[in-house]
Amino acid sequence: MTEQLEIRNMTRSEVDELVEWAALEGWNPGLHDAELFWATDPEAFIAADLEGEMIGGGAITSYNGEYGFMGFFIVRPEFRGQGYGDILWHARRNRLLNRLKSGASIGLDGVFEMQNYYAKGGFVFSHRNMRFRTDITKRPEESQDQYKHISPLADVSFDQLMDYDRTCFPANRSNFLKAWLSQSDALALGYLNDGKLKGYGVVRRCREGCKIGPLFADDAKVAEALYMPLSGFADGGPLFLDAPENNPAAMALVTNHGMTEVFGCARMYLGAPPVLAHERIFGVTTFELG
Known part of the structure; x- marks a missing residue:
């Protein structure tokens, strides 16, 4: 991996694209999820660009700075296993921490095969959903x-x-x-x-x-x-x-x-479990x- 990733906020139309990626992953999004999620927190959606092309994305939702949630973490299949997802995930985590009040916790529902990876990033297992x-x-x-x-x-x-x-x-x-x-x-x-x-x-x-x-x-x-x-x-x-x-x-x-x-997903928290x-x-x- 030699190319530099650009981490930036998504546009509204790019959230539609992220939802389409989620559908391809088998996550079965709701018919109106994109518009509802965008209305909740437009600043939550983060893109990773490689040479001007969006190759990954995810959400870092802040609920009034009191609680954060990381979700929608997707890297396009052809760009996986090259370290790009690691850069994007850590950038999202750090950006979300900066959006929250001191001491606020972050939750996520991660696929089981990524549980150990999230644990290395400071997240602690709570239960399975x-x-x-x-x-x-x-x-x-x-x-x-x-x-x-x-x-x-x-x-x-x-x-x-x-x-x-x-x-x-x-x-x-x-x-x-x-x-x-x-x-x-x-x-x-x-x-x-x-x-x-x-x-x-x-x-x-x-x-x-x-x-x-x-x-x-x-x-x-x-x-x-x-x-x-x-x-x-x-x-x-x-x-x-x-x-x-x-x-x-x-x-x-x-x-x-x-x-x-x-x-199924592993519910995990960074910080004190709510x-x-x-x-x-x-x-x-x-x-x-x-």
């Missing part, structure tokens, strides 16, 4: 009792939603959630009991089928009540859920619904932005 799949051949039958607590998330006060989300995510992400919950080709539902939010979930259409994310719930009963109508959104196609192994109730949910493990209500996390939001 596993992608599960099932095929929804018909919409689940709805019973009045089963769905009596389910409401469109738009009917829930945003302040109450934010309070709940902060128990499951390390920082305020109001800008992201406002866009994520109102995206096209998606369904966002909440579970209310006496007016109090006990959980919520979102399902969105992807290149292949649909993905649920996030799925946060007080307990297995609430998670099940949310899963059923969310899964119905995928009627006639595959459904995916990225569930954390450190929540036994989440593992029971995917088992009970006959979901099959198809992919204090979260892991028992409430039945499905992570995305592998790209946390």
